[in-house]
Amino acid sequence: MKGDAVRENPTILRIRLGAELRELRDRLGLSLDAASKALTAGDHDISVSKLSRLENGKGAIRLHDIRCLLDLYKVGSDAQRDLLLRMAREAKAAAPAAWWTDYESVLPSGLSTYVGLEAGAGRLLTFTLTLIEGLLQTEDYARALIQAWLPTDPPETIERLVQLRMQRQNVLITDPKLELITVMDEAALRRPIGGGTTMRSQLHHVLDVCEKLPNVSVQVIPLSKGAYGPQHGMFTLIEPRDPADKSVAYVDSMGGNLYMQRPDQISRFRTMFGRLQAMALDPHESLNVIRTAAEETRP
Structure with missing residues:
Protein backbone atom coordinates (compact mmCIF):
# COMPACT_ATOMS: atom_id res chain seq x y z
CA MET A 1 0.00 0.00 0.00
CA LYS A 2 1.38 3.40 -0.93
CA GLY A 3 1.72 5.99 1.79
CA ASP A 4 0.83 8.97 -0.36
CA ALA A 5 -2.50 7.73 -1.71
CA VAL A 6 -4.36 11.03 -1.88
CA ARG A 7 -6.82 11.17 -4.77
CA GLU A 8 -9.52 13.42 -6.09
CA ASN A 9 -11.48 10.62 -7.78
CA PRO A 10 -13.91 9.20 -5.17
CA THR A 11 -14.57 6.02 -7.13
CA ILE A 12 -10.89 5.11 -7.30
CA LEU A 13 -10.48 5.93 -3.62
CA ARG A 14 -13.44 3.76 -2.62
CA ILE A 15 -12.23 0.84 -4.71
CA ARG A 16 -8.72 1.10 -3.31
CA LEU A 17 -10.03 1.32 0.24
CA GLY A 18 -12.29 -1.67 -0.42
CA ALA A 19 -9.37 -3.70 -1.76
CA GLU A 20 -7.35 -2.95 1.39
CA LEU A 21 -10.25 -3.97 3.62
CA ARG A 22 -10.75 -7.20 1.67
CA GLU A 23 -7.04 -8.01 1.98
CA LEU A 24 -7.12 -7.46 5.75
CA ARG A 25 -10.14 -9.76 6.07
CA ASP A 26 -8.55 -12.44 3.90
CA ARG A 27 -5.36 -12.38 5.98
CA LEU A 28 -7.42 -13.36 9.03
CA GLY A 29 -9.22 -16.08 7.06
CA LEU A 30 -12.63 -14.53 7.70
CA SER A 31 -15.54 -14.89 5.30
CA LEU A 32 -17.89 -11.96 4.73
CA ASP A 33 -20.49 -13.72 6.85
CA ALA A 34 -18.02 -14.42 9.70
CA ALA A 35 -16.81 -10.81 9.70
CA SER A 36 -20.38 -9.49 9.78
CA LYS A 37 -21.34 -11.83 12.65
CA ALA A 38 -18.25 -10.83 14.64
CA LEU A 39 -19.14 -7.16 14.24
CA THR A 40 -22.77 -7.79 15.22
CA ALA A 41 -21.62 -9.66 18.33
CA GLY A 42 -19.62 -6.57 19.25
CA ASP A 43 -22.68 -4.33 18.86
CA HIS A 44 -21.53 -2.98 15.49
CA ASP A 45 -24.20 -3.63 12.88
CA ILE A 46 -22.53 -4.06 9.48
CA SER A 47 -24.47 -6.51 7.33
CA VAL A 48 -22.91 -8.90 4.83
CA SER A 49 -24.33 -6.88 1.92
CA LYS A 50 -22.99 -3.61 3.37
CA LEU A 51 -19.55 -5.13 3.92
CA SER A 52 -19.58 -6.53 0.39
CA ARG A 53 -20.46 -3.09 -1.02
CA LEU A 54 -17.62 -1.50 0.94
CA GLU A 55 -15.12 -4.04 -0.38
CA ASN A 56 -16.33 -3.45 -3.93
CA GLY A 57 -16.01 0.32 -3.68
CA LYS A 58 -19.74 0.97 -3.57
CA GLY A 59 -22.07 2.61 -1.13
CA ALA A 60 -21.60 5.39 1.39
CA ILE A 61 -18.54 5.38 3.63
CA ARG A 62 -18.99 5.93 7.37
CA LEU A 63 -15.80 6.49 9.35
CA HIS A 64 -17.33 4.67 12.32
CA ASP A 65 -17.74 1.54 10.17
CA ILE A 66 -14.16 1.74 8.96
CA ARG A 67 -12.84 2.09 12.53
CA CYS A 68 -14.90 -0.95 13.61
CA LEU A 69 -13.49 -2.99 10.73
CA LEU A 70 -9.93 -1.95 11.51
CA ASP A 71 -10.46 -3.00 15.13
CA LEU A 72 -11.83 -6.37 14.02
CA TYR A 73 -8.95 -6.91 11.61
CA LYS A 74 -6.43 -6.07 14.33
CA VAL A 75 -4.77 -3.21 12.49
CA GLY A 76 -2.22 -2.30 15.14
CA SER A 77 0.06 -0.08 13.07
CA ASP A 78 -0.82 3.57 13.66
CA ALA A 79 0.59 4.47 10.23
CA GLN A 80 -1.55 1.89 8.41
CA ARG A 81 -4.64 2.78 10.40
CA ASP A 82 -4.15 6.52 9.79
CA LEU A 83 -3.65 5.96 6.08
CA LEU A 84 -6.83 3.89 5.70
CA LEU A 85 -8.87 6.41 7.66
CA ARG A 86 -7.39 9.23 5.61
CA MET A 87 -8.33 7.35 2.44
CA ALA A 88 -11.89 7.02 3.74
CA ARG A 89 -12.05 10.74 4.56
CA GLU A 90 -10.68 11.62 1.10
CA ALA A 91 -13.36 9.47 -0.56
CA LYS A 92 -16.12 11.17 1.44
CA ALA A 93 -14.75 14.65 0.74
CA ALA A 94 -14.13 14.05 -2.96
CA ALA A 95 -17.54 12.57 -3.76
CA PRO A 96 -19.45 15.89 -3.95
CA ALA A 97 -16.71 17.41 -6.14
CA ALA A 98 -16.74 14.71 -8.84
CA TRP A 99 -18.35 16.13 -11.97
Missing part, protein backbone atom coordinates in the same frame (compact mmCIF):
# COMPACT_ATOMS: atom_id res chain seq x y z
CA TRP A 100 -20.49 13.06 -12.63
CA THR A 101 -22.29 13.45 -9.30
CA ASP A 102 -24.32 16.17 -11.04
CA TYR A 103 -25.96 13.34 -12.97
CA GLU A 104 -26.60 10.98 -10.04
CA SER A 105 -30.36 11.58 -10.21
CA VAL A 106 -30.59 10.15 -13.73
CA LEU A 107 -27.79 7.57 -13.72
CA PRO A 108 -28.95 3.95 -13.88
CA SER A 109 -27.89 1.77 -10.95
CA GLY A 110 -24.18 0.92 -11.06
CA LEU A 111 -23.28 3.31 -13.85
CA SER A 112 -21.89 5.96 -11.50
CA THR A 113 -19.15 3.51 -10.52
CA TYR A 114 -18.32 2.89 -14.17
CA VAL A 115 -18.10 6.61 -15.00
CA GLY A 116 -15.81 7.15 -12.01
CA LEU A 117 -13.55 4.28 -13.03
CA GLU A 118 -13.47 5.54 -16.60
CA ALA A 119 -12.46 9.02 -15.39
CA GLY A 120 -9.47 7.55 -13.56
CA ALA A 121 -8.43 5.04 -16.22
CA GLY A 122 -5.24 5.01 -18.22
CA ARG A 123 -6.52 2.53 -20.78
CA LEU A 124 -9.85 0.99 -21.76
CA LEU A 125 -10.12 -2.25 -23.71
CA THR A 126 -13.71 -2.55 -24.91
CA PHE A 127 -15.65 -5.12 -26.90
CA THR A 128 -19.03 -4.29 -28.41
CA LEU A 129 -21.41 -6.38 -30.48
CA THR A 130 -24.28 -4.33 -31.89
CA LEU A 131 -23.46 -0.83 -30.65
CA ILE A 132 -20.77 1.76 -31.22
CA GLU A 133 -18.56 2.24 -28.16
CA GLY A 134 -20.03 4.99 -25.92
CA LEU A 135 -16.92 7.20 -26.03
CA LEU A 136 -17.20 7.28 -29.83
CA GLN A 137 -20.90 8.03 -30.12
CA THR A 138 -22.34 11.19 -31.65
CA GLU A 139 -25.01 13.12 -29.82
CA ASP A 140 -27.78 12.05 -32.23
CA TYR A 141 -26.76 8.39 -32.10
CA ALA A 142 -26.56 8.44 -28.29
CA ARG A 143 -29.98 10.11 -28.06
CA ALA A 144 -31.62 7.51 -30.32
CA LEU A 145 -30.00 4.70 -28.35
CA ILE A 146 -30.96 6.04 -24.92
CA GLN A 147 -34.53 6.71 -26.07
CA ALA A 148 -34.77 3.08 -27.18
CA TRP A 149 -33.43 1.87 -23.83
CA LEU A 150 -35.66 4.14 -21.75
CA PRO A 151 -38.83 4.62 -23.82
CA THR A 152 -40.97 5.74 -20.88
CA ASP A 153 -38.50 8.22 -19.35
CA PRO A 154 -39.21 11.95 -19.71
CA PRO A 155 -37.31 13.95 -22.38
CA GLU A 156 -35.40 15.85 -19.66
CA THR A 157 -33.91 12.59 -18.36
CA ILE A 158 -32.94 11.51 -21.86
CA GLU A 159 -31.20 14.83 -22.52
CA ARG A 160 -29.31 14.68 -19.22
CA LEU A 161 -28.03 11.21 -20.08
CA VAL A 162 -27.00 12.40 -23.54
CA GLN A 163 -25.11 15.30 -21.95
CA LEU A 164 -23.39 12.88 -19.59
CA ARG A 165 -22.27 10.67 -22.46
CA MET A 166 -20.88 13.65 -24.36
CA GLN A 167 -19.03 14.91 -21.28
CA ARG A 168 -17.53 11.48 -20.68
CA GLN A 169 -15.79 11.73 -24.03
CA ASN A 170 -13.52 14.48 -22.68
CA VAL A 171 -11.27 11.74 -21.26
CA LEU A 172 -10.02 11.14 -24.80
CA ILE A 173 -8.60 14.65 -25.17
CA THR A 174 -7.65 15.69 -21.63
CA ASP A 175 -4.13 15.43 -20.26
CA PRO A 176 -3.24 12.71 -19.43
CA LYS A 177 -5.19 11.22 -22.29
CA LEU A 178 -7.05 7.96 -21.97
CA GLU A 179 -6.01 5.23 -24.40
CA LEU A 180 -9.05 3.57 -25.94
CA ILE A 181 -8.74 0.28 -27.79
CA THR A 182 -12.09 -1.04 -28.95
CA VAL A 183 -13.00 -4.17 -30.86
CA MET A 184 -16.46 -4.15 -32.40
CA ASP A 185 -18.45 -6.61 -34.42
CA GLU A 186 -19.28 -5.43 -37.94
CA ALA A 187 -22.94 -5.76 -36.93
CA ALA A 188 -22.48 -2.53 -34.94
CA LEU A 189 -21.73 -0.72 -38.22
CA ARG A 190 -24.76 -2.13 -40.00
CA ARG A 191 -27.51 -1.50 -37.44
CA PRO A 192 -29.03 1.89 -38.43
CA ILE A 193 -29.71 3.30 -34.97
CA GLY A 194 -31.50 6.64 -35.29
CA GLY A 195 -32.02 6.16 -39.03
CA GLY A 196 -29.71 6.30 -42.03
CA THR A 197 -28.61 9.92 -41.70
CA THR A 198 -27.72 9.57 -38.02
CA MET A 199 -25.91 6.30 -38.65
CA ARG A 200 -23.92 7.63 -41.56
CA SER A 201 -22.84 10.63 -39.50
CA GLN A 202 -21.92 8.29 -36.66
CA LEU A 203 -19.65 6.18 -38.84
CA HIS A 204 -17.92 9.27 -40.23
CA HIS A 205 -17.42 10.44 -36.65
CA VAL A 206 -15.62 7.19 -35.75
CA LEU A 207 -13.35 7.69 -38.77
CA ASP A 208 -12.62 11.29 -37.79
CA VAL A 209 -11.79 10.41 -34.18
CA CYS A 210 -9.47 7.57 -35.20
CA GLU A 211 -7.66 9.80 -37.69
CA LYS A 212 -7.27 12.73 -35.28
CA LEU A 213 -6.55 10.98 -31.99
CA PRO A 214 -3.55 8.60 -31.85
CA ASN A 215 -4.78 7.30 -28.47
CA VAL A 216 -7.90 5.78 -30.07
CA SER A 217 -7.81 2.50 -31.98
CA VAL A 218 -10.75 0.60 -33.50
CA GLN A 219 -10.73 -2.94 -34.86
CA VAL A 220 -13.66 -4.63 -36.58
CA ILE A 221 -14.53 -8.33 -36.57
CA PRO A 222 -16.07 -8.91 -40.01
CA LEU A 223 -19.37 -10.73 -40.39
CA SER A 224 -17.55 -13.30 -42.52
CA LYS A 225 -15.91 -14.68 -39.37
CA GLY A 226 -19.18 -16.40 -38.47
CA ALA A 227 -19.67 -17.61 -34.90
CA TYR A 228 -17.07 -16.82 -32.27
CA GLY A 229 -16.85 -16.22 -28.54
CA PRO A 230 -17.82 -14.21 -26.62
CA GLN A 231 -20.91 -13.41 -28.67
CA HIS A 232 -22.98 -13.49 -25.48
CA GLY A 233 -22.09 -10.02 -24.25
CA MET A 234 -20.05 -6.85 -24.26
CA PHE A 235 -17.34 -6.04 -21.74
CA THR A 236 -14.75 -3.44 -20.82
CA LEU A 237 -11.40 -3.97 -19.17
CA ILE A 238 -10.56 -0.81 -17.22
CA GLU A 239 -6.86 -0.38 -16.57
CA PRO A 240 -6.04 2.34 -14.01
CA ARG A 241 -3.85 5.35 -14.63
CA ASP A 242 -1.94 4.62 -11.44
CA PRO A 243 -0.27 1.17 -11.57
CA ALA A 244 -0.76 0.88 -7.79
CA ASP A 245 -4.49 0.46 -8.42
CA LYS A 246 -6.12 -2.68 -9.71
CA SER A 247 -7.71 -3.29 -13.09
CA VAL A 248 -11.47 -3.86 -13.19
CA ALA A 249 -13.49 -5.87 -15.69
CA TYR A 250 -17.00 -4.58 -16.34
CA VAL A 251 -19.71 -6.69 -17.94
CA ASP A 252 -23.07 -5.20 -18.91
CA SER A 253 -25.42 -8.16 -18.63
CA MET A 254 -29.15 -8.78 -18.48
CA GLY A 255 -28.72 -9.71 -14.83
CA GLY A 256 -27.16 -6.35 -13.97
CA ASN A 257 -23.81 -4.62 -14.05
CA LEU A 258 -20.92 -6.81 -12.95
CA TYR A 259 -17.54 -5.55 -11.74
CA MET A 260 -14.74 -8.09 -11.38
CA GLN A 261 -11.32 -7.47 -9.85
CA ARG A 262 -9.76 -10.83 -8.92
CA PRO A 263 -6.43 -11.43 -10.72
CA ASP A 264 -7.73 -14.63 -12.34
CA GLN A 265 -10.78 -12.78 -13.67
CA ILE A 266 -8.68 -9.94 -15.07
CA SER A 267 -6.30 -12.44 -16.68
CA ARG A 268 -9.25 -14.23 -18.31
CA PHE A 269 -10.61 -10.99 -19.80
CA ARG A 270 -7.16 -9.94 -21.06
CA THR A 271 -6.78 -13.32 -22.78
CA MET A 272 -10.28 -13.01 -24.24
CA PHE A 273 -9.59 -9.51 -25.54
CA GLY A 274 -6.31 -10.65 -27.09
CA ARG A 275 -8.14 -13.38 -28.99
CA LEU A 276 -10.73 -10.91 -30.23
CA GLN A 277 -7.99 -8.56 -31.45
CA ALA A 278 -6.28 -11.41 -33.28
CA MET A 279 -9.57 -12.33 -34.96
CA ALA A 280 -10.37 -8.73 -35.94
CA LEU A 281 -9.02 -6.80 -38.90
CA ASP A 282 -6.08 -4.54 -38.17
CA PRO A 283 -6.86 -0.85 -37.48
CA HIS A 284 -6.14 0.27 -41.06
CA GLU A 285 -8.31 -2.46 -42.63
CA SER A 286 -11.00 -1.77 -40.02
CA LEU A 287 -11.22 1.91 -41.02
CA ASN A 288 -11.72 0.81 -44.62
CA VAL A 289 -14.62 -1.41 -43.53
CA ILE A 290 -16.15 1.49 -41.57
CA ARG A 291 -15.70 3.81 -44.57
CA THR A 292 -17.44 1.29 -46.83
CA ALA A 293 -20.29 0.86 -44.34
CA ALA A 294 -20.74 4.64 -44.22
CA GLU A 295 -20.92 4.84 -48.03
CA GLU A 296 -23.45 2.02 -48.13
CA THR A 297 -25.68 3.53 -45.44
CA ARG A 298 -28.61 5.28 -47.07
CA PRO A 299 -29.69 8.65 -45.61
